[in-house]
Amino acid sequence: MNQTKSERVVVMTGVTAGLGAHALQDIASHPNTRVIIGARGSGRTVPPRVEVIPLDLASLASVRQFAETVTWRLAGTPIDILVLNAGMQTSTNKGRSVDGYELTFAVNHLAHYLLARLLLPSLAEHGRIVITTSETHDPAVTPIAPKTLEPHWLAYPDKSGIGSGIRAYAASKLCNLLTAQSFAALDEVKARQITVIAFSPGLTGGTSLGRDSPRLMRAFVMLLMHTVFRVVGFFRPEYVIGTPERSGEALAEVSLGEVTPPRGRIYVSLVKGELTFPTPSELAQSRDAQIRLWRESATMVGLDDRAS
Ligand SMILES: NC(=O)c1ccc[n+]([C@@H]2O[C@H](COP(=O)([O-])OP(=O)(O)OC[C@H]3O[C@@H](n4cnc5c(N)ncnc54)[C@H](OP(=O)(O)O)[C@@H]3O)[C@@H](O)[C@H]2O)c1
Numbered sequence: 001m002n003q004t005k006s007e008r009v010v011v012m013t014g015v016t017a018g019l020g021a022h023a024l025q026d027i028a029s030h031p032n033t034r035v036i037i038g039a040r041g042s043g044r045t046v047p048p049r050v051e052v053i054p055l056d057l058a059s060l061a062s063v064r065q066f067a068e069t070v071t072w073r074l075a076g077t078p079i080d081i082l083v084l085n086a087g088m089q090t091s092t093n094k095g096r097s098v099d100g101y102e103l104t105f106a107v108n109h110l111a112h113y114l115l116a117r118l119l120l121p122s123l124a125e126h127g128r129i130v131i132t133t134s135e136t137h138d139p140a141v142t143p144i145a146p147k148t149l150e151p152h153w154l155a156y157p158d159k160s161g162i163g164s165g166i167r168a169y170a171a172s173k174l175c176n177l178l179t180a181q182s183f184a185a186l187d188e189v190k191a192r193q194i195t196v197i198a199f200s201p202g203l204t205g206g207t208s209l210g211r212d213s214p215r216l217m218r219a220f221v222m223l224l225m226h227t228v229f230r231v232v233g234f235f236r237p238e239y240v241i242g243t244p245e246r247s248g249e250a251l252a253e254v255s256l257g258e259v260t261p262p263r264g265r266i267y268v269s270l271v272k273g274e275l276t277f278p279t280p281s282e283l284a285q286s287r288d289a290q291i292r293l294w295r296e297s298a299t300m301v302g303l304d305d306r307a308s
Helices: 018-028 060-074 103-122 151-155 164-185 187-191 215-226 228-232 244-255 287-301
Strands: 008-013 033-039 051-054 079-084 123-132 195-200 267-271 274-276
Touching: 008 018, 008 103, 018 033, 018 244, 033 060, 051 060, 060 103, 079 103, 079 244, 103 123, 103 151, 103 164, 103 287, 123 164, 123 244, 151 164, 151 287, 164 187, 164 195, 164 287, 195 244, 215 228, 244 267, 244 274
Parallel strands: 008 033, 008 079, 033 051, 079 123, 123 195, 195 267
Antiparallel strands: 267 274
16 A cells, blocks of 8 residues: 555554444544554454454464564554554453463453554654553452452463453453553653553443353343443443443544543543543552563563563
8 A cells, every 4th residue: 555654554453343443433534544453354344445454362473473564564654553452351261362371361461562562663753552441440440350460360360250251351451551551651652752541431332342251141241231330320420331432432532642631641531421531540550560560461472571
C-alpha cells in the first residue's frame, strides 16, 4: 500500500468483535488513516482497506511474527497509535497457551506486554499506546478483584475450581493497568512524549467476551446482568451496563486523542457512558508491583528485564 506522509498509522488488536469492532469502524472511517490489525482468522469481516495480519495472542511466536510483519510492512514509517484491546475470559483457569502459561494471563497480558515492547521502537514521537483494562482490577468495585500480585502463580496457577476463570480475568486486567503505568514510566517513552492510556470500557453487554464458557455459566452471567446488576446499578454507576457501540466509540475517542486524561493520570474509565479519570486501585498504583510484573513478564517472554 502506498504511504503518504500525512497518513496516520494505527495498529490494533481485538477489533474483529465486540466493542473493538465498533472502535475499528470509527477509526478506519477517518480520512488519511492507515489501519493494520492483528487477527487470528476467526473469519469475521473488517472494513475495506483495513490491513489484516495473522495474530494469535495465545502464542508468543505468533506475536513476534506479527511484530516483524508490521515492522517490515511499515518500512520505517512510524506507528502513531497502538491499541491493545484483545481480551478473553473463560470459566476456569485450566486453559494453557502454546507456551504453557495460563491462557487468560497469556492472551490478555503477556502477549500484549511482548507486543508493546517489540513495537515501542517503531512508535512515533508524540505517539499513543492504549491498553484495554477493566474495573474488575479494583477491589473497591468488585470482590473478585485481586488483592495481591504474584505473577508466577498467575502464569502457573496451582488451584482451579469455581470462580478461577473470572479471577484470572480480573488479575490479567490488573496486569494491563500495571503494564500501562510501567510503559508510561519509561525514560524512552517520556523522552519521545508518547502518551500511554489504560482504558476501561466498563461493563459492556452484547459482546462475545466469555463465549468459551459453558452455556450454563453464560446463562447465569446474563441473568446476573439483567437482574442483580440492574438493581446495583442504581447505587453503583460502575454496574450500569453499556453498549458495545458506546464503548467502541469511547475507545476510538481515547485512541485518536480526542480525549486525554489530566496531567499525571493514565487511567480512563467509561462509566454510564461518560469518560471519567478515576484513581486506580492501590495495588495498581504500586510501583513495586509494576516493576515486579515487568521483570517477571520479561523473563517469561524472553526479553531483557531492564526495569521500567
Ligand atoms: N465486555 C465487557 O464487559 C468488558 C468490560 C471491561 C473490559 N473489557 C475488555 O474489552 C476488550 C474487548 O472485549 P469485548 O467484550 O469486546 O470482547 P469480545 O467481543 O470477545 O472481543 C474480543 C476480541 O479479542 C480478540 N481475541 C481474543 N482472543 C484472541 C487471541 N488469542 N488472539 C487474537 N485475538 C484474540 C477477539 O478475536 P476473535 O474475533 O478472533 O474472537 C476479539 O476481536 C477486552 O480486553 C476485555 O477484557 C470488556
